[in-house]
Amino acid sequence: MTHRREQGIGSLSRLAEVNIETIRYYERVGLLPSPPRTPGGHRSYSDDHRRRLVFIRRSRELGFTVDEIRNLLDLVEGGHGCGDIQEAALRHLEDIRGKIADLERMARTLAETAARCEGGDAPECPILDILSEEDKPL
């Protein structure tokens, strides 16, 4: 029986591995519900908050935006089945693959161009050429 009861924001921060300031930020933007407060006004979190916060962190680690996470959380709350969630994940996967493709184009261009450099003090520099000659396509 792991009965961790109410806990402060610092403890939640350590358990969920999320910055304290970030936790308050998530509350402000409506990702994490406002917890009850102690008589003195300190936030007091339950295990449910912790689970939700871990969900948020993991989603961020997988590259979901705050907006997308809001949607994911709505799907979960709404008791939607696996299908909708899978669909959201696959959409996001496509985004990621698009970004990878962009970066690979950049990397290819840079690598190819840098390979043509002679280095040293050579005045001619193929990198400068592709950067400044506007009529040559990348």
Place this chain on the structure above:
Amino acid sequence: MTHRREQGIGSLSRLAEVNIETIRYYERVGLLPSPPRTPGGHRSYSDDHRRRLVFIRRSRELGFTVDEIRNLLDLVEGGHGCGDIQEAALRHLEDIRGKIADLERMARTLAETAARCEGGDAPECPILDILSEEDKPL
């Protein structure tokens, strides 16, 4: 002889394919030198400005940050040879490859997990599992 003389910001924007607001932004942050002004206060650009602006745009397209571009421009101005520039490009290339690796990790996790989904209204969802169970590594 292509003697385009002084021109306004709109014309520069079209030639260099950079947004007008972005041009003024680059001037504010010190990437593009402040051009002379007409008696009425409008910016008046030369071909040098255009070349430099194209350089900036291309660098951004290759993923260099504004700071990195400032450094690149310093290298160029300083008459440094190909070697230094090549070095900067290779450093940047490593950054890009790091980002690609990050994104590929995300994509792999998402793809593998989504593949285990049964879809439909199944109550069990492997995606939700990896998102909320904090003791399972991604």
Place this chain on the structure above:
DNA sequence: CTTTTATCTGTAGCGGCTACAGATTGCATA
């Protein structure tokens, strides 16, 4: 000269935090 278009400055917003300042609360020890 009048109209239209171009440009001007300044400010604020985006996302996703992070970093402060200055006030207050909570808890442990003497």
Place this chain on the structure above:
DNA sequence: TATGCAATCTGTAGCCGCTACAGATAAAAG
């Protein structure tokens, strides 16, 4: 119980790289 220190509070501002406005003025076209 007093005290001292750590934890937390709110509010605001900054980061990057733009983008979008509003309201005023300049330039070009008719």
